[in-house]
Amino acid sequence: MHLNPYGEDAVKLAADLANRRPASAEELADRCRAAGLVVEGPATPEDLERTAVVLDTWEKVVDTTDEHERAELVNGMLAAAAAYPRMTDHVGSGWHLHYRDEGQPLSGVLFSLIAVGTALHLTGRGVHRLRRCAVTECTTVFADTSRTGRQRYCSPRCANRDAVRRHRARAA
Ligand SMILES: [Zn+2]
Ligand SMILES: [Zn+2]
Numbered sequence: 001m002h003l004n005p006y007g008e009d010a011v012k013l014a015a016d017l018a019n020r021r022p023a024s025a026e027e028l029a030d031r032c033r034a035a036g037l038v039v040e041g042p043a044t045p046e047d048l049e050r051t052a053v054v055l056d057t058w059e060k061v062v063d064t065t066d067e068h069e070r071a072e073l074v075n076g077m078l079a080a081a082a083a084y085p086r087m088t089d090h091v092g093s094g095w096h097l098h099y100r101d102e103g104q105p106l107s108g109v110l111f112s113l114i115a116v117g118t119a120l121h122l123t124g125r126g127v128h129r130l131r132r133c134a135v136t137e138c139t140t141v142f143a144d145t146s147r148t149g150r151q152r153y154c155s156p157r158c159a160n161r162d163a164v165r166r167h168r169a170r171a172a
Contacts, residue, residue: 008117008121008125008143008145009035009036009117010113010114010116010117010118010120010121011034011114011117011118011121011130011143012035012111012142012143012145013031013032013037013114013117014055014114014117014118015141015142015143016031016035017024017031017051017055017110018055018058018059018141019064019140019141021052021055022048022051023043023072024048024145025042025043025045025047025048026043028043028048028051028106028107029042029043029047029048033108037109038091038172039112041105043105043106044106046105046107047105047106047107048107049107050105050107050108050111051107051110051111052107054077054081054110054111054114057073057076057077058077058114058118059141060073061074061077061117061118061130061131062131062132062141066130070127071122071127074115074118074119074122076148077111077115077118077148078112078115078116078119080111080115081100081108081112081115081116082099082100082110082112082115082116083099083100083101084099085097085098085099086098086143087119092100097100098112099112099116112131114168118130121143123144125144125149125153126144126149128144129143129144129145129149130142130143130144131144132154133152133153133154133155133158134152134153134158134162135153135154135158135161135162138154138156138158138172140152140154141154142154149171
């Protein structure tokens, strides 16, 4: 893998895959590549299935508001997914860390990437910075990487929608 190894890119990829689940192994591989992941070898239907399980587990992390429970869920993912960190230059474009064993299928890479990336995001930026959009009918997940850490909506569109609604409610 090669996106800024285990920071916000990993959480953003997790959110992207969770918000719009890939329909095929090819789509999964393409979207990982588009996010900057170095995908070695073809993705298989098994990768797609396993990734769906990883994303289901990850959505539980998103939907937990209790921070201790959240940490426990992430720790469970880390225990199952991660190996000791090691330096690698496997694509010849710079040394970085992998938190997994060599030769993992794409789903194994994603599991470790999402677990470690989420842990680093929550410890580095703030444990509350992962949530769903505040608009009730919008279930979009996002990682809050804003300066203030008070992002409530997935997009400006949803923020506007809610502002209009609140305005109407006041006017009525
Ligand atoms: Zn790598
Ligand atoms: Zn939204």
